[in-house]
Amino acid sequence: xxxxxxxxxxxxxxxxxxxxxxxxxxxxxxxxxxxxxxxxxxxxxxxxxxxxxxxxxxxxxxxxxxxxxxxxxxxxxxxxxxxxxxxxxxxxxxxxxxxxxxxxxxxxxxxxxxxxxxxxxxxxxxxxxxxxxxxxxxxxxxxxxxxxxxxxxxxxxxxxxxxxxxxxxxxxxxxxxxxxxxxxxxxxxxxxxxxxxxxxxxxxxxxxxxxxxxxxxxxxxxxxxxxxxxxxxxxxxxxxxxxxxxxxxxxxxxxxxxxxxxxxxxxxxxxxxxxxxxxxxxxxxxxxxxxxxxxxxxxxxxxxxxxxxxxxxxxxxxxxxxxxxxxxxxxxxxxxxxxxxxxxxxxxxxxxxxxxxxxxxxxxxxxxxxxxxxxxxxxxxxxxxxxxxxxxxxxxxx
Amino acid sequence: xxxxxxxxxxxxxxxxxxxxxxxxxxxxxxxxxxxxxxxxxxxxxxxxxxxxxxxxxxxxxxxxxxxxxxxxxxxxxxxxxxxxxxxxxxxxxxxxxxxxxxxxxxxxxxxxxxxxxxxxxxxxxxxxxxxxxxxxxxxxxxxxxxxxxxxxxxxxxxxxxxxxxxxxxxxxxxxxxxxxxxxxxxxxxxxxxxxxxxxxxxxxxxxxxxxxxxxxxxxxxxxxxxxxxxxxxxxxxxxxxxxxxxxxxxxxxxxxxxxxxxxxxxxxxxxxxxxxxxxxxxxxxxxxxxxxxxxxxxxxxxxxxxxxxxxxxxxxxxxxxxxxxxxxxxxxxxxxxxxxxxxxxxxxxxxxxxxxxxxxxxxxxxxxxxxxxxxxxxxxxxxxxxxxxxxxxxxxxx
Numbered sequence: 001x002x003x004x005x006x007x008x009x010x011x012x013x014x015x016x017x018x019x020x021x022x023x024x025x026x027x028x029x030x031x032x033x034x035x036x037x038x039x040x041x042x043x044x045x046x047x048x049x050x051x052x053x054x055x056x057x058x059x060x061x062x063x064x065x066x067x068x069x070x071x072x073x074x075x076x077x078x079x080x081x082x083x084x085x086x087x088x089x090x091x092x093x094x095x096x097x098x099x100x101x102x103x104x105x106x107x108x109x110x111x112x113x114x115x116x117x118x119x120x121x122x123x124x125x126x127x128x129x130x131x132x133x134x135x136x137x138x139x140x141x142x143x144x145x146x147x148x149x150x151x152x153x154x155x156x157x158x159x160x161x162x163x164x165x166x167x168x169x170x171x172x173x174x175x176x177x178x179x180x181x182x183x184x185x186x187x188x189x190x191x192x193x194x195x196x197x198x199x200x201x202x203x204x205x206x207x208x209x210x211x212x213x214x215x216x217x218x219x220x221x222x223x224x225x226x227x228x229x230x231x232x233x234x235x236x237x238x239x240x241x242x243x244x245x246x247x248x249x250x251x252x253x254x255x256x257x258x259x260x261x262x263x264x265x266x267x268x269x270x271x272x273x274x275x276x277x278x279x280x281x282x283x284x285x286x287x288x289x290x291x292x293x294x295x296x297x298x299x300x301x302x303x304x305x306x307x308x309x310x311x312x313x314x315x316x317x318x319x320x321x322x323x324x325x326x327x328x329x330x331x332x333x334x335x336x337x338x339x340x341x342x343x344x345x346x347x348x349x350x351x352x353x354x355x356x357x358x359x360x361x362x363x364x365x366x367x368x369x370x371x372x373x374x375x376x377x378x379x380x381x382x383x384x385x386x387x388x389x390x391x392x393x394x395x396x397x398x
Numbered sequence: 399x400x401x402x403x404x405x406x407x408x409x410x411x412x413x414x415x416x417x418x419x420x421x422x423x424x425x426x427x428x429x430x431x432x433x434x435x436x437x438x439x440x441x442x443x444x445x446x447x448x449x450x451x452x453x454x455x456x457x458x459x460x461x462x463x464x465x466x467x468x469x470x471x472x473x474x475x476x477x478x479x480x481x482x483x484x485x486x487x488x489x490x491x492x493x494x495x496x497x498x499x500x501x502x503x504x505x506x507x508x509x510x511x512x513x514x515x516x517x518x519x520x521x522x523x524x525x526x527x528x529x530x531x532x533x534x535x536x537x538x539x540x541x542x543x544x545x546x547x548x549x550x551x552x553x554x555x556x557x558x559x560x561x562x563x564x565x566x567x568x569x570x571x572x573x574x575x576x577x578x579x580x581x582x583x584x585x586x587x588x589x590x591x592x593x594x595x596x597x598x599x600x601x602x603x604x605x606x607x608x609x610x611x612x613x614x615x616x617x618x619x620x621x622x623x624x625x626x627x628x629x630x631x632x633x634x635x636x637x638x639x640x641x642x643x644x645x646x647x648x649x650x651x652x653x654x655x656x657x658x659x660x661x662x663x664x665x666x667x668x669x670x671x672x673x674x675x676x677x678x679x680x681x682x683x684x685x686x687x688x689x690x691x692x693x694x695x696x697x698x699x700x701x702x703x704x705x706x707x708x709x710x711x712x713x714x715x716x717x718x719x720x721x722x723x724x725x726x727x728x729x730x731x732x733x734x735x736x737x738x739x740x741x742x743x744x745x746x747x748x749x750x751x752x753x754x755x756x757x758x759x760x761x762x763x764x765x766x767x768x769x770x771x772x773x774x775x776x777x778x779x780x781x782x783x784x785x786x787x788x789x790x791x792x793x794x795x796x
Contacts, residue, residue, distance in 0.1 A: 007626050036597060045626040048595065048614035065720065066612045099504070103594065106499040106507035176581040183574040189599035190628050196501065196594065197446065199434060201587035214464045216446035228405050228443040229653030230588050255627030322463065
């Protein structure tokens with residue numbers, strides 16, 4: 001890695017900065033970014049510090065660590081107060097400054113706000129969250145390529161899952177072998193989630209009825225987990241004939257992550273489970289065909305639910321004992337970006353959005369079935385699927 | 399896992415709750431906890447929801463998900479507003495409510511504060527952070543046992559590191575094999591850090607001069623990492639003769655994590671590196687011997703720095719191109735709990751605190767050397783070391 005703070009090409013940086021400054025109008029006339037994911041989005045590198053982005057002109061950067069990094073407008077500043085003083089010396093006064101109220105702590109936002117008010121007493125505080133959420137939801141061509149590359153490697157790992165299975169394995173034993181293979185394939189491991197509520201280590205492997213164990217996290221599927229400190233995912237269930245294993249593992253190979261789920265089985269499973277799995281594939285195809293720039297996200301959810309209802313499977317759709325209230329989500333740097341594909345979502349699809357669709361079913365006595373793919377919204381025509389592993393239920397023992 | 403919200407024994411729950419209510423005096427007369435780590439500390443289980451803890455009497459719990467969980471005072475409440483209404487109906491009005499201003503987002507704290515002010519217009523908002531930081535820093539005997547169990551399994555993994563090495567391996571390849579072994583030994587993987595700034599996946603393996611690459615995170619050691627989205631740790635360096643490999647991997651086996659570092663080498667390394675490594679061991683012994691309830695944390699730091707200075711190694715102590723400003727830290731549920739062993743720390747040691755000491759050195763041309771152990775502060779006598787793997791530099795190829 002070089003010693004430039006801005007890792008992106010000049011053109012890419014200009015593109016992102018331009019989109020950001022345009023999106024700020026009329027909500028804010030400057031943003032203060034400190035969050036790792038937002039700084040990575042802007043510069044192509046995670047660093048410790050601050051970025052002040054005026055609606056016009058060049059950003060300023062304050063470096064809390066890694067003070068050897070260089071960029072126009074960058075200087076070492078451990079304290080936000082020092083950074084705010086330099087901003088005030090070099091920039092015209094901002095009347096509305098957007099802070100990351102959704103991902104920075106109360107204490108951090110209050111301190112930053114006070115630092116800027118000390119410079120500019122009239123500066124009003126607004127939230128940067130809607131601006132960042134909107135601008136990050138639409139991926140540039142460079143970001144789309146990083147998503148595709150993650151999908152390509154993610155797929156290579158999934159194709160080899162059956163080779164990792166040995167008879168008598170538990171869900172967690174299989175998961176550990178998938179983790180190892182993923183890491184050797186270049187998976188960075190880091191599973192970024194906006195906000196501190198959702199925790200998951202490397203992904204979710206659900207065997208049999210453990211798929212029906214409710215979890216405290218807002219993921220599509222649950223699982224009891226190995227320990228009450230992390231009650232999600234594999235719980236040590238030995239994989240039994242007549243049950244499924246749902247594999248939903250980390251796809252962060254480039255800093256931009258894909259989300260992909262495939263279902264495996266041991267021996268024959270019930271006709272209902274097979275039917276629900278095929279319905280999941282059909283829902284994905286239908287939604288991918290229907291999604292265009294301008295499509296309301298909630299319409300996709302409604303279509304998915306209607307298809308599940310028409311098939312008599314609504315009670316098993318997105319869970320059984322506990323249901324998830326969505327069928328898909330935006331993703332990229334973090335797993336929970338905009339848009340959200342949910343009944344009350346106000347998000348509207350736009351070209352370049354990256355969306356994971358995961359219409360899943362939980363069949364009591366069998367386990368979870370269904371697939372998940374990551375897609376890119378195209379200007380015209382169906383969404384592009386970037387997670388291409390085979391979609392049918394795959395036998396672990398053949 | 400059972401369906402009780404409170405997983406702890408009655409006695410343990412009463413002990414923690416009693417300590418918490420005592421610590422609230424005089425700062426707050428009620429706390430609102432929503433953070434996963436704080437809820438886990440209180441109940442022994444991570445759940446999605448709210449806990450309201452009055453200074454006297456029993457807590458109330460609101461469940462956002464997993465509404466099947468049962469406890470006295472628990473009810474399903476998706477919205478904080480509904481929970482606040484029940485609290486107001488069942489509890490006397492609180493005049494100062496402590497919110498998690500250090501770990502909850504600005505938006506979440508503001509929403510919770512408004513919800514309680516709607517019930518009790520006179521309720522003042524204060525920070526729960528100092529109370530939670532203090533009470534979590536002292537581990538109960540049950541928590542100490544969980545720390546010891548993590549240390550025992552952590553140690554079992556470290557003893558087998560040389561068996562994982564094969565000639566020609568890179569740092570990341572060795573790390574992946576340690577990750578796999580750790581996970582098979584029961585490591586939960588989750589690396590909990592308070593606040594959103596510090597990110598690390600499963601730990602840090604630093605080979606040769608990569609140990610000298612500055613990182614944006616506030617860890618003792620850096621490393622360039624594999625990608626600018628996660629610039630820390632292994633960077634793909636092939637392990638060369640004459641260099642060291644520092645292994646500092648995740649010790650979360652029970653929900654309570656130990657921190658342990660050991661140094662490995664390939665072939666002979668410089669006399670200076672060997673001397674610095676022995677000094678690290680000596681600093682650990684000296685600090686462990688000196689630490690008693692009542693010892694100021696900064697005195698331990700001063701002692702460590704003086705020993706490094708006396709040995710002519712201060713310029714390599716806790717880094718070379720970039721220095722970390724501490725030599726140890728409290729830990730348990732999260733890696734960065736109180737106390738912090740740093741020059742300006744105001745923390746005072748108390749019986750039952752768990753502390754990692756990591757006096758490390760970076761030797762240019764060789765790599766990082768030194769050790770890290772986790773200790774428990776005892777009532778009298780030296781701290782108890784709970785990470786007992788051999789401390790000498792270990793040959794990878796013998």
